[in-house]
Amino acid sequence: xxxxxxxxxHLLNWREWELNPIVIKELRQSVRSWAVTGTxxxxxxxxxxxxxxxxxxxSFEVHANQRIGAEIFQVFMILLTGASLTFIPLYVGIRLAAxxxxxxxxxxxxxxxxxxRVIRGKFFCGAYMAxxxxxxxxxxxAFTNLLRGVDLPTISFILVCLFLVVCAAIxxxxxxxxxxxxxxxxxxxxxxxIIGVFSIIAxxxxxxxxxxxxxxxxxMTGRDFWIVFATVSxxxxxxVLLLYFLSVALISPLSANRALPVRxxxxxxxxxxxLLSVAWVIKEADARLVLPWAIVxxxxxxxxxxxxxxxxxxxxxxxxAKIPENPAKRALAFLFYNGAAGGLTWVALLMAVTWxxxxxxxxxxxxxxxxxxxLRNFQLTSAAVVxxxxxxxxxxxxxxxxxxxxxxxRLAGVLALLLPGVWxxxxxxxxxxxxxxxxxxVERSQLGNIFNVFIVRDTSQQIAHVICAAAWLVxxxxxxxxxxxxxxxxxxxxxxxxxxxxxxHLPPATLTAIK
Numbered sequence: 447x448x449x450x451x452x453x454x455x456h457l458l459n460w461r462e463w464e465l466n467p468i469v470i471k472e473l474r475q476s477v478r479s480w481a482v483t484g485t486x487x488x489x490x491x492x493x494x495x496x497x498x499x500x501x502x503x504x505s506f507e508v509h510a511n512q513r514i515g516a517e518i519f520q521v522f523m524i525l526l527t528g529a530s531l532t533f534i535p536l537y538v539g540i541r542l543a544a545x546x547x548x549x550x551x552x553x554x555x556x557x558x559x560x561x562x563r564v565i566r567g568k569f570f571c572g573a574y575m576a577x578x579x580x581x582x583x584x585x586x587x588a589f590t591n592l593l594r595g596v597d598l599p600t601i602s603f604i605l606v607c608l609f610l611v612v613c614a615a616i617x618x619x620x621x622x623x624x625x626x627x628x629x630x631x632x633x634x635x636x637x638x639x640i641i642g643v644f645s646i647i648a649x650x651x652x653x654x655x656x657x658x659x660x661x662x663x664x665x666m667t668g669r670d671f672w673i674v675f676a677t678v679s680x681x682x683x684x685x686v687l688l689l690y691f692l693s694v695a696l697i698s699p700l701s702a703n704r705a706l707p708v709r710x711x712x713x714x715x716x717x718x719x720x721l722l723s724v725a726w727v728i729k730e731a732d733a734r735l736v737l738p739w740a741i742v743x744x745x746x747x748x749x750x751x752x753x754x755x756x757x758x759x760x761x762x763x764x765x766x767a768k769i770p771e772n773p774a775k776r777a778l779a780f781l782f783y784n785g786a787a788g789g790l791t792w793v794a795l796l797m798a799v800t801w802x803x804x805x806x807x808x809x810x811x812x813x814x815x816x817x818x819x820x821l822r823n824f825q826l827t828s829a830a831v832v833x834x835x836x837x838x839x840x841x842x843x844x845x846x847x848x849x850x851x852x853x854x855x856r857l858a859g860v861l862a863l864l865l866p867g868v869w870x871x872x873x874x875x876x877x878x879x880x881x882x883x884x885x886x887x888v889e890r891s892q893l894g895n896i897f898n899v900f901i902v903r904d905t906s907q908q909i910a911h912v913i914c915a916a917a918w919l920v921x922x923x924x925x926x927x928x929x930x931x932x933x934x935x936x937x938x939x940x941x942x943x944x945x946x947x948x949x950x951h952l953p954p955a956t957l958t959a960i961k
Contacts, residue, residue, distance in 0.1 A: 468567020754789030833915030
């Protein structure tokens, strides 16, 4: 198949959401649901009575309030933010989590739709519901412009920003609902998600109010405004798209090559993010602007490392059938296909390039950068943290592969997450029982404790942490080398058996028997 034909197929697949059965099913059930209808009617009633109360109170004033439109808009914005950020993601997430239960053989278990179409259908259903809420609030918002105090460009920009935030919250709820955990843990996760939503509503409203008071409509003509807006929107879009790929991977069957789209997307986003950071460094002549990209990349790669070591070692026939025969292509596929060994190599390469690139940019001459002492502390601290992270991961992997190989591989990820906490608490518990626990004892160098790296300030102690982490990592690499090379050896395509043709020189009776 030609590349143009493949491109056409992909474009048609991305347009298929218009007739996505998931969207039709979810919207039909939403229309019939009293939860959606009742919430929407209640929302409209609150908006109506709020505006009516403002107008009635204004009629008793002697002097006309020139900012009554802005005051009513603030109330409407608070109501819309609270309603859309709490109800819509919670509704979409609960429905998807219920369908993910094994006792409920719903659409996810009996449909022939691809996981991509399922996740897209759930997301577009939530987006349609957000459009419904915004459409109900739009006449009230436009009415505030007639009362003075706020302009239409400001109203439109704030609503667009709020809609993007709601869409991001919907995709986050879909991702949380797709996690392969028990019903009790999903309930706990839902409660934590609601608390997290309420914790970001107040800062979000404050941010919108500050934009309105600053007159955001007057600053839209500047080029710098749109550059900053495009950068922030691009970062949010990249995060939402990452959650989309993770959600698709979570509901895909275990035999599928679930790691390929996720690792490919993270690599592409990592490259584009680095180029964007370098562009901002050159534009502002400030080398410190590379730090956000480095910190976000580190967080994403550490999370990916925990998932990578939780992968199965044995590849399915479905994955092995797609392994290329070409050695160069096979080496590249080893990094992006399923498997813990290839994933470790992929994370190590990206982490190494991130660290080297960040240190190189921070040492550029002619740019505003960190002071010499802070730069040295950053180099030592970041190096020790990277070494400790890989040492913990390999330790968890080694314990699982050697001591509990029949357990699910996610045990390696759990051990890698528990090991830093156990290692950090053990000496402090010992100091507590010896009656020597103090802040000074916590500030002392505790080799092997990754949290202690951020506390110590002495250069000799930081160097000791780097040496300890590097030595630990080398030891783990030696113990895991046999496992790694065994996985590398087994990363081979399936041997295709060739059926030999039947010779015509055989006797007729033999040919008849074979047929």
